Amino acid sequence: MDAVAAAQVLSEIGYLLRQDPEQKFRAQAFSGAAWTIAISRPDLEALYRANALTTIEGVGAGIAKVVAGLIETGQSTYLQRLRTEMDQPTRDDESDLDLSQYQGDVHSHTNWSDGKATMLDMARGAQALGYRYLGVTDHSPRIKVVNGLGAERLLAQSREMAEVQAQMDDLTLLQGIEVDILEDGALDLPDPVLELLDVVIASPHVKLRQEPAAMTERMLRAVSNPHVDVIGHPTGRRPGSREGATYDFEAVFKEAARHKVALEIDCDPARMDLSPEMARLALESGCSFTLDADAHAPAELAYVPMAAWMARRAGIPQDRILNFLDPDELTAALR
Numbered sequence: 001m002d003a004v005a006a007a008q009v010l011s012e013i014g015y016l017l018r019q020d021p022e023q024k025f026r027a028q029a030f031s032g033a034a035w036t037i038a039i040s041r042p043d044l045e046a047l048y049r050a051n052a053l054t055t056i057e058g059v060g061a062g063i064a065k066v067v068a069g070l071i072e073t074g075q076s077t078y079l080q081r082l083r084t085e086m087d088q089p090t091r092d093d094e095s096d097l098d099l100s101q102y103q104g105d106v107h108s109h110t111n112w113s114d115g116k117a118t119m120l121d122m123a124r125g126a127q128a129l130g131y132r133y134l135g136v137t138d139h140s141p142r143i144k145v146v147n148g149l150g151a152e153r154l155l156a157q158s159r160e161m162a163e164v165q166a167q168m169d170d171l172t173l174l175q176g177i178e179v180d181i182l183e184d185g186a187l188d189l190p191d192p193v194l195e196l197l198d199v200v201i202a203s204p205h206v207k208l209r210q211e212p213a214a215m216t217e218r219m220l221r222a223v224s225n226p227h228v229d230v231i232g233h234p235t236g237r238r239p240g241s242r243e244g245a246t247y248d249f250e251a252v253f254k255e256a257a258r259h260k261v262a263l264e265i266d267c268d269p270a271r272m273d274l275s276p277e278m279a280r281l282a283l284e285s286g287c288s289f290t291l292d293a294d295a296h297a298p299a300e301l302a303y304v305p306m307a308a309w310m311a312r313r314a315g316i317p318q319d320r321i322l323n324f325l326d327p328d329e330l331t332a333a334l335r
């Protein structure tokens with residue numbers, strides 16, 4: 001049982017517990033422990049043998065017991081019980097996802113918008129994980145609080161990107177944008193700007209409570225834009241605090257598949273969007289996917305290894321996930 005596999009189990013337990021408001025703190029404890037283990041990658045077997053699992057930050061006796069069970073049996077009876085109790089089907093056996101072949105994220109932020117780190121630090125973080133590419137996709141102008149980028153700042157950013165790129169060995173930086181899907185489905189930047197970028201993630205951030213028919217039209221228009229590559233966190237939900245948008249998911253997913261627009265499984269624990277259930281629907285609708293940390297700091301790149309279980313539980317095969325393509329294949333897929 002390696003640390004990443006254990007982090008995924010703890011992450012899923014935290015996610016399931018979060019559906020029950022009374023378990024909020026327990027849920028946070030499991031998610032927090034998953035996070036610590038995903039980042040620090042401790043030698044769990046050695047700690048287990050030394051009876052020292054609780055020396056890991058955030059791991060109390062209860063969580064240590066779950067981890068010990070994982071080491072002894074390779075699985076968690078607690079997770080199995082939660083899945084059964086919450087009627088959560090598992091389709092892990094339909095997925096061949098192997099994280100050791102993961103090539104990189106396409107959605108991340110820097111201090112050009114609301115990220116907390118420089119592009120250089122983000123690139124170094126991705127390189128340290130052995131990633132072969134990183135999509136730098138800061139926000140578009142509409143949401144003022146995040147200091148979004150218009151055409152002029154994107155041009156300035158491309159100069160910085162060339163400098164950072166020159167310092168990287170095997171990592172390719174992709175210049176992109178996380179462009180807001182406006183209320184009517186138009187995008188927050190004009191087509192000639194989007195056309196110049198390597199990767200365009202279109203995301204719904206505001207007015208998520210639009211009535212379903214209008215929301216459906218909005219999303220259909222967004223996936224039909226020829227420059228859009230990915231729909232970021234497609235429902236905008238925040239498990240435990242905010243319901244996502246409601247629209248005709250099947251119609252939108254089918255249209256996304258027709259336009260070869262991928263749907264994101266945003267692994268940020270605050271989002272986990274698409275959920276495994278929705279990702280399953282998207283899979284059956286013919287969609288491709290991206291897994292992304294939506295990282296705002298280098299440490300947050302650990303979200304993907306922590307939450308890859310979502311894709312596995314939806315039964316998504318690796319060849320339907322863009323992050324497993326090599327850099328040339330990815331570039332071709334994003335064209």
Ligand SMILES: [Zn+2]
Nearest residue numbers: 178203232233
């Ligand atoms: Zn976003």
Ligand SMILES: [Zn+2]
Nearest residue numbers: 107109178294
């Ligand atoms: Zn983002």
